[in-house]
Amino acid sequence: MTYPDFSVKNRVALVTGSARGIGLAIVQALASAGARVVIQDIDKPIAEIEAQKILSDGGQAVAVGGDCTNLEQASAIVSQVRERFGVIDILINNAAIQQWDDFLSYPVEQMVRQSYCNMLFPVRMCQLVLPGMIERKWGRIINISSVQSLLGNAAMPVYAMSKSAIENLTRGLARRYAKDGITVNAIGPGWFKTDRTAQDFQTPEQIIENGKRVPAGRVGFPEDCAGLAVLLCSRAGEYITGQTIYVDGGLHLR
Numbered sequence: 001m002t003y004p005d006f007s008v009k010n011r012v013a014l015v016t017g018s019a020r021g022i023g024l025a026i027v028q029a030l031a032s033a034g035a036r037v038v039i040q041d042i043d044k045p046i047a048e049i050e051a052q053k054i055l056s057d058g059g060q061a062v063a064v065g066g067d068c069t070n071l072e073q074a075s076a077i078v079s080q081v082r083e084r085f086g087v088i089d090i091l092i093n094n095a096a097i098q099q100w101d102d103f104l105s106y107p108v109e110q111m112v113r114q115s116y117c118n119m120l121f122p123v124r125m126c127q128l129v130l131p132g133m134i135e136r137k138w139g140r141i142i143n144i145s146s147v148q149s150l151l152g153n154a155a156m157p158v159y160a161m162s163k164s165a166i167e168n169l170t171r172g173l174a175r176r177y178a179k180d181g182i183t184v185n186a187i188g189p190g191w192f193k194t195d196r197t198a199q200d201f202q203t204p205e206q207i208i209e210n211g212k213r214v215p216a217g218r219v220g221f222p223e224d225c226a227g228l229a230v231l232l233c234s235r236a237g238e239y240i241t242g243q244t245i246y247v248d249g250g251l252h253l254r
């Protein structure tokens with residue numbers, strides 16, 4: 001082994017909800033480290049544009065549509081990836097719904113939809129990809145959590161609950177499959193500038209002002225999560241499992 005070995009060359013990586021934001025940065029980083037990447041997103045046209053950019057840069061990428069609130073679509077997504085690349089070595093459960101809810105009147109349909117997307121779809125995806133990983137004695141699963149899992153959130157308690165749940169799933173699967181050469185970890189972003197948080201960062205001044213509320217003195221940008229994802233998927237990260245690592249500029253230290 002050469003130190004450090006961050007290569008993910010030829011590994012097939014499926015990242016849900018990755019046409020934009022943190023998922024896209026992770027996909028781009030994995031592609032530049034040599035992985036064959038699958039940009040899965042409900043917005044397939046944008047996913048296709050991003051896949052094309054990776055192809056133009058000499059990487060390997062494919063776009064796959066699908067709605068991560070619908071458990072029945074999970075097997076179709078996995079089948080499309082297998083048809084294209086044969087296997088799935090790396091699964092990153094990134095797609096999630098983040099809803100502000102007035103707790104007492106939060107509609108049941110929205111509660112169920114959010115729970116499907118943030119918790120049950122990742123569970124279903126793990127069920128579908130794990131058998132192949134076990135057979136090949138190699139696999140990497142990363143669940144995208146949030147610093148909200150630690151802090152709790154009065155304005156979106158159901159979202160925060162779903163992120164705590166995904167961290168617990170991470171630990172359970174890590175224990176269960178460590179002997180099979182599979183690591184399962186979570187990445188917990190802090191306060192990131194993406195489409196989802198656009199209302200917090202409408203002007204350059206607002207980006208700077210809100211950044212002052214973070215110990216690091218700035219908000220996060222999608223690429224801040226990318227290096228950790230590559231580390232966890234590479235040989236260098238082989239002995240790291242069951243962890244949630246917060247990429248938050250110290251926000252969880254409040």
Ligand SMILES: NC(=O)c1ccc[n+]([C@@H]2O[C@H](COP(=O)([O-])OP(=O)(O)OC[C@H]3O[C@@H](n4cnc5c(N)ncnc54)[C@H](O)[C@@H]3O)[C@@H](O)[C@H]2O)c1
Pocket residue numbers: 016017018019020021022023040041042043066067068069093094095096097098117144145146147188189190191192193194195196197
């Ligand atoms: N942005 C933040 O501050 C922040 C903080 C903590 C955690 N996170 C987590 O990071 C992850 C990515 O967040 P982001 O800010 O990059 O999001 P984003 O809103 O910028 O991008 C999300 C992507 O997911 C896609 N998507 C939405 N619903 C989908 C569905 N039902 N099926 C498939 N794809 C769907 C969207 O089309 C979009 O391309 C999420 O799990 C989120 O909870 C974000």
